[in-house]
Amino acid sequence: MSEKISSKDNHLVKKMTKLMNSPKARAESGLFAAEGIRLCRDAVLSGAGIRCFFYTETAAVRHPAEKAEIEVAAENSFEISEEVCRKIADTQTPQGFFCMIEQGQMRLSDPLRKGCRYAALERIQDPSNLGTILRTAEALGVDGILLSADCCDIYSPKVVRGSMGAVFRLPFMICDDFTAYIRQCGQCGIQTYASTPRDAEDLQQCDFSNGGIMLIGNEGNGLCEETLNVCTHRVRIPMKGRAESLNASAAAAILMFQLMCG
């Protein structure tokens, strides 16, 4: 029998709430929170270190097999009251399963490998965009993701959820000096493709047969000038419509598809 937590003042409940809401708490602890049956199972299947598993009685009764499976993988398991569940939850209608998980299992190996295909994201700000980009990258078979340190937190609940668990499976790396890292990759013979509407080659004309890194910039401003200048190539998505830029996750889908299949 696992211990039951009914108080919102329990220290683990407070810790989970912080992990849900505070990027700082996540960075300092090296932990993050996942919510929902599917994500908690994804954590188990990917071999992530699960410090704690929390479940409501209702959820346990409804999903006994999943509950048992997660319980076996988790270091500790706790039944929680509905009130505690609502306190922790980031969603409106929580399913009643939560995990406290160790970060950093899927680090991208450095240096990058020639011939592989990567996406690099500079200052993506919207967690929905980041989540969708990770999901798309995984589906298309991208080998790994580079993130500038000023992207939104990859471990935020919205990103984790929007990624459909890709955050557990897709190797990634957060670059403290993004521009310098991209420059260095170029110097080592890895092709680096800046996506930008100006002075660029049409995407479908590019040869991606040697692999490389596709760079995708901030939602409003694109890639910064310094980063643009260190890339070995510039590519653009041909736009025939109004001078309206694509949504970042739609642009990323097209760019990564061409990198993988073009």
Next chain:
Amino acid sequence: MSEKISSKDNHLVKKMTKLMNSPKARAESGLFAAEGIRLCRDAVLSGAGIRCFFYTETAAVRHPAEKAEIEVAAENSFEISEEVCRKIADTQTPQGFFCMIEQGQMRLSDPLRKGCRYAALERIQDPSNLGTILRTAEALGVDGILLSADCCDIYSPKVVRGSMGAVFRLPFMICDDFTAYIRQCGQCGIQTYASTPRDAEDLQQCDFSNGGIMLIGNEGNGLCEETLNVCTHRVRIPMKGRAESLNASAAAAILMFQLMCG
């Protein structure tokens, strides 16, 4: 001087609130509501029929040029109180500009034209997906959009906003019998491409030089069997990652890009 509305019980305020919240009210009246400076300006620039323009004093003071421009185009203009603004608004932090607009200005001409490129959406349920797909379609220069009658309402505030105004500029048509219409297009010599993971040609191998219609199905279930069976071609996005489907708007971005540029 325009009339000032301070009461939430005013009949126009009630009507706008209904247009924001009720697909039925929109269908019965043939009107819809747009919120925000940019969308209200887009309505003006696209020549939409603007029945009423509502603005708060604060918004009018902050954006006098835009206010004047919309006022000239609108049949009637009304200053509204902050309380009325909050009542009408669909967003958390409204900008204080609203328009009541006539539907159906951008109808797609029937029959479709050979050599042109269209996207056809079957039962897309999420307004964010539909909005993003319209925005992407416009940016890529798609000639028009077909929607099955059971797609979410193209005039819902979330779709209008997510489309970045594409709903004012992109020709579209809602098909009462979607499958029959697609069959008929095929019989008339228009290529119809069903996107589906099963028994399909890889997207990048397809020849889209004669144009045609790219069909995109429901978020969870894809295209229905009947529609799949009437299409002249089946195409798939090659997925190398986990058997995890792409988000509908990411898939649509890739599919429409190949249709336009592939």
